[in-house]
Amino acid sequence: MKVSEHAADDALEIPLRRPYLELLLSALFFGVCAAVLAHRAQTNDRGLILNGILHFEAGGADVFYAVLATLSGAFCALGVLVAARFAALKEFRIVLGPRSITLPSMRPLRGAREVTVPLDRVESVELQPPAKPITLVIREDDRSHNIPQRWLPKGRSAEEVAGAIIARVRGSQAGQRARG
Numbered sequence: 001m002k003v004s005e006h007a008a009d010d011a012l013e014i015p016l017r018r019p020y021l022e023l024l025l026s027a028l029f030f031g032v033c034a035a036v037l038a039h040r041a042q043t044n045d046r047g048l049i050l051n052g053i054l055h056f057e058a059g060g061a062d063v064f065y066a067v068l069a070t071l072s073g074a075f076c077a078l079g080v081l082v083a084a085r086f087a088a089l090k091e092f093r094i095v096l097g098p099r100s101i102t103l104p105s106m107r108p109l110r111g112a113r114e115v116t117v118p119l120d121r122v123e124s125v126e127l128q129p130p131a132k133p134i135t136l137v138i139r140e141d142d143r144s145h146n147i148p149q150r151w152l153p154k155g156r157s158a159e160e161v162a163g164a165i166i167a168r169v170r171g172s173q174a175g176q177r178a179r180g
Helices: 020-043 058-088 158-179
Strands: 004-006 011-015 048-050 054-056 093-096 100-104 114-118 122-128 135-140 144-148
Touching: 011 158, 020 058, 048 058, 054 058, 093 158, 122 158, 135 158
Parallel strands: none
Antiparallel strands: 004 011, 011 093, 048 054, 093 100, 100 114, 122 135, 135 144
């Protein structure tokens, strides 16, 4: 995964790694949880005491296990759906252009798409948490966009990408001041 510079439009493209492994492993985990809890709900013949506070008879325990199985199944389906939405994106990258930043949307349930943020709308570029960054946060006027460190290609740190974005924003601001 190389970072490429397009000389024609002076854009810096940073390809990202799609988070398929994390999403599918979490879907597998919740699928197994759903199966185990559903089996437990069907074969349960005892009550359930949770931390000495909640006491369920056999029927109540069956309902409790069934609700947990349903929630686990929903999380499993959600993980598969989000992986499918990310797969629908043609390009999974950050493009730093002379006037805008294009990056994948962190709201995959609303539709797989790329988001373009004009550089003049960028208010800040942050690393969260500051001590050991695991997420790059780009804040604009009314919302923020997150890029997890694990999506960046090997050899690329969140600090480097944040520095490149800040340099583009400062260059854009300097160009605007020079024009008027």
